[in-house]
Amino acid sequence: MENLYCIPGSSPVTLSEEFLWTVAVADADEIDQMLQMLRAATVYASQWRNSFAPAARLPGDVLLLIFEHVLPGRHTCVLRTLSQVCRRWRSTILQVPLLWRKALNLADRTMWFSEVLRRTRTVPLEFFFDIAEDYTGYAIPNLTTVMNDHFWRCVSLHIEGYKEDIEEIVDSCITMDKAPLLRRLSIHNISCSLPSTRDGEAEIPDTFLSVLAPQLVSLHMEGCAFNWNIVCSRLAPRSPLLSSLCVRNFRIQSAATVVQLLSLLESFPSLKDLRLQNSFFSSEADRNARPRKVVLSQLTSLVFESSTVAGAMLLAALELPSLTKLEATIDVGPLSTDIHQFMEGVQLATCRMVHLPYLYIYYGHHLLIMHSNHHHHFPTLQMTFKNWALRDPAVPDTRFTDLIRGIADVAVLRKMQDLKVSLPISIERCLSPGAWAYFLRHLKMISFISFGARTPVFLIRTLLLDAFRDNEGIQVRSRLLPSLKQISLPSIPELKVLIDILADARSQVGIPLAVSTISRVRPRHTGPPPEVVREIVWDWIADPMVHSIPGDSTWFVDDEGTDSDEADEIDELLDDLDDIDDE
DSSP states (O other): OHHHHTOSSOOOTTSOHHHHHHHHHOOHHHHHHHHHHHHHHHHHHHHHHHTTSTGGGSOHHHHHHHHHHHOOTTOOHHHHHHTTTOHHHHHHHHTOHHHHHHHOOTTSOHHHHHHHHHHTTTOOEEEEEEGGGOSSSOHHHHHHHHHHHSGGGEEEEEEEEOHHHHHHHHHTTTTOOBOTTOOEEEEEEGGGGSGGGTTOOEEOOHHHHTSBOTTOOEEEEESEEOOHHHIIIIIHHHOTTOOEEEEEOSSGGGOEEHHHHHHHHHTOTTOOEEEEESOEEOOHHHHHSOOOOEEOTTOOEEEEEEEHHHHHHHHHHEEOTTOOEEEEEEEOOTTOOOHHHHHHHHHHHTTTSOOOOEEEEEEETTEEEEEOOSSTTSOEEEEEEEOOOOOOTTSOOOHHHHHHHHHHHOGGGTTOOEEEEEOOHHHHTTSOTTHHHHHHHHOTTOOEEEEOSSOOHHHHHHHHHHHTSOOTTOOGGGSSSTTOOEEEEEOOHHHHHHHHHHHHHHHHTTOOOEEEEETTSOOOSOOSOHHHHHHHHHHHHHOTTTSOOTTTTSSTTOOTTSSSSHHHHHHHHHHHHHHHHHO
């Protein structure tokens, strides 16, 4: 048979005699046709065989979910690799513009960026521009192209760069008057954070803020100079759904007056989150005017930084029935005398908040901080008074007295149970004689007190004098802090003696007190014998104006710059505040 067909080598045993005969008698053209048919049959058979693979039998929507899961944001390499696996995968990838939108990268070369942008078809776009990620130099030209031709498709736009970059990008869409899909707009000028360019605020043109954006819900501008009246008269009526507003300035020239700010807030009735840093000040006209009440019925979070007067005027003019978070950073300065007015504003703003169970009062590094959200599921009340420098002892200083009395008048703190205090003696000496008594009388639900590295000894003395009062005719509930059950304090000998005296005195009037120590304070050199320490403490209790404070030269009354656990304490406090912000 081999000699008959003259076919070199051995014939395939799987082929029929008829097929082998057909091959043997065919000419070259006929064999080419047969080979072409065999190749097509092989491809068809391979495709049919591949259809039995588990990956090939996945439904299209499931396959799409897998692609979205493995696709990193702003990266096209994965898409190109997946499209080369098989025809079905390539067809799926090319037909889904949402995948290409996720892969869109401003740093890509202009030609490839334009091709990816074309593959997104007409789906809404989200852009995140960060000058630190522009490693190719193509990001700004690509983004200006988007702003010119596709701004109407933008849903989210975040621009983070230098003053010149921002102005070039924003100016590129100056001819656009509509952004029907835009929901989030964020402009972050990093030039203002550089010491050498402190006044480099980006100029935002009026035309940009006049764009019709009916779906806008979030606006964030940092280090930008803009016309507040344009925002109030044009942006606000065109963006009735705005619920989050954040403005951070670095120059007072770019800030609004309190009256201007209130007019702006009145134009955004749907606001839920408001953040203002150095964005408003109190002018002479503000002080003479009586702004009408502005009701923000949906506002739940208010965070701002301002002067004492401006903050007090803002809080007094707002009515916030849904408020659950109030954080204020107040620049006190050496001449500020408006703490009482500011705390009255805090009381008005928080009058409808849920009662808070915790309060921490701390002073260090010219910062006086009070916050009351140790438990994250409760609302937040946090006040940070910066530049709280101690005045000349010869000059009367009523700021801390006004603050302590103001805290006691805040209604949401009336049912507080946990109190932590860390204050140096230099701050406590500024208090009027009855300040601590007023504070403790109003916050009578306190059951636990924790003293920090700087223990307020005059607070302890106030409790002692109350316990020493004549027992006849005085009921337990009439005493200061009748619910106080436990005190936690650093392991300092003089302080331990003082607290033991307090515990004995309260037990004699029917209010037992448990005492626990925290061994966080570093051990010091051996001090005087216990009996000497006790005598010193008793002398100071009897007349603090004549006798020195117990331990004055050692630990728990340290002021700025002395040896204490203040660094650890403030680190822990700032970590707690960061955790609250993360929540």
